Amino acid sequence: MLLCHSNLKPKDMTRKELIQQISEKQSFLCVGLDTDINMIPQCIIDEAKAKDGEDYIFRAICEFNALIIDATAPYCVAYKPNLAFYEAYGVDGILAFEATIDYLKEEYPDHFIIADAKRGDIGNTSKMYAKTFFEEYDVNALTVAPYMGEDSVTPFLGYEDKWVILLALTSNKGSHDFQLTENKDGERLFEKVLKTSQQWGNDENMMYVVGATQGRMLEDIRKVVPSHFLLVPGVGAQGGSLQEVCQYGMTSDCGLLVNSSRGIIYASSDEDFAQAAAHAAQKLQREMAVELKKVGL
Numbered sequence: 001m002l003l004c005h006s007n008l009k010p011k012d013m014t015r016k017e018l019i020q021q022i023s024e025k026q027s028f029l030c031v032g033l034d035t036d037i038n039m040i041p042q043c044i045i046d047e048a049k050a051k052d053g054e055d056y057i058f059r060a061i062c063e064f065n066a067l068i069i070d071a072t073a074p075y076c077v078a079y080k081p082n083l084a085f086y087e088a089y090g091v092d093g094i095l096a097f098e099a100t101i102d103y104l105k106e107e108y109p110d111h112f113i114i115a116d117a118k119r120g121d122i123g124n125t126s127k128m129y130a131k132t133f134f135e136e137y138d139v140n141a142l143t144v145a146p147y148m149g150e151d152s153v154t155p156f157l158g159y160e161d162k163w164v165i166l167l168a169l170t171s172n173k174g175s176h177d178f179q180l181t182e183n184k185d186g187e188r189l190f191e192k193v194l195k196t197s198q199q200w201g202n203d204e205n206m207m208y209v210v211g212a213t214q215g216r217m218l219e220d221i222r223k224v225v226p227s228h229f230l231l232v233p234g235v236g237a238q239g240g241s242l243q244e245v246c247q248y249g250m251t252s253d254c255g256l257l258v259n260s261s262r263g264i265i266y267a268s269s270d271e272d273f274a275q276a277a278a279h280a281a282q283k284l285q286r287e288m289a290v291e292l293k294k295v296g297l
Helices: 015-025 042-052 057-075 090-107 123-136 150-158 189-197 217-224 242-249 273-294
Strands: 029-033 078-081 112-119 141-144 163-169 206-210 230-232 256-260
Touching: 015 273, 029 057, 029 112, 029 273, 042 057, 057 090, 057 273, 078 090, 078 256, 090 112, 112 123, 123 141, 123 150, 141 150, 150 163, 163 189, 163 217, 189 217, 206 217, 217 242, 230 242, 242 256, 242 273, 256 273
Parallel strands: 029 078, 029 256, 078 112, 112 141, 141 163, 163 206, 206 230, 230 256
Antiparallel strands: none
C-alpha cells in the first residue's frame, strides 16, 4: 500500500534521459491515473472499508493505484495522475495524490511523473502553482493552460530539468470553439499558441498536449514544432489511433508520449483488474515497439 507523504525526490529527467528510457523500454506509453472511486473494483472498496470503515477513500485510492502501477510499470515510461480525480475527494484525495507520487518516486524512480492539473493564472499565482508542483510535490512535469499568455506560463519554466506541457490542440468537442478558429491571415489559434510559446521555452523544457483524435492535424503541428515532445491523450477508450499518431507525429527520436487512462486502469472491474491493466499496457507497448523500430530506436 502507498504510504503517507515523504520528502523523496524524484529523478529529474532531461530530454536525453527521457529518450533513453523510451529506447530501452521500447515504449512511449504514459498511463493516466484518473482514479474514480466509483469505478474502482468492489474488492478494493470492500477491503478498504473493512479496515477503515466509512473513512475508506484514502486507502481505496492508494491500494488501487499501487496495484495498477506495479502491473503496468514494465510497459510504460510515464504516469499522469489527473488532479481533478483527487481534489474531488477533499483532503483524503489530496493525500492519496501525494502518496501516489511518493510511491512512484520510491519504487519507480526512472518513470516520468506528470501532474495533470492544467494550471495557469496571473504571474504571482502561477509562481505559487509552480512552487506547489515543482517544489512541494516535486513532479517532473505539469500541464499548463496558455490562455493568459507569457507571464502566466514563464513562472513554470524557471525550474531546471522540469517540464511545462502546454495545452495546444485538444480532442474534446469544444476544441472547435476556440482552438480551431482562424484570424484574418488564416492562422488558427492553436498554431499561434505553438508559435508564440516557442519564445518562452524550448524543446528541452516544453511539450504540447495534442489529442489523438486530431491525428491528421499532427502533420500541421509538426510543421510548427518539429522537435518538441507531444503528450497525446485519447488513444484507447477515446478512439484515437496509435498508428495514425505515429505516422504524422513521430520524430527521429520519438517525440511522443501517448497517454491511455481508462483503457488500461479500468480494463476490468473484477479481481483480475491489475492483470487486465498489465495486458492492456503490454498490448500498447508492443504496438509502440513496432513504430519505434520504423525510426531506428
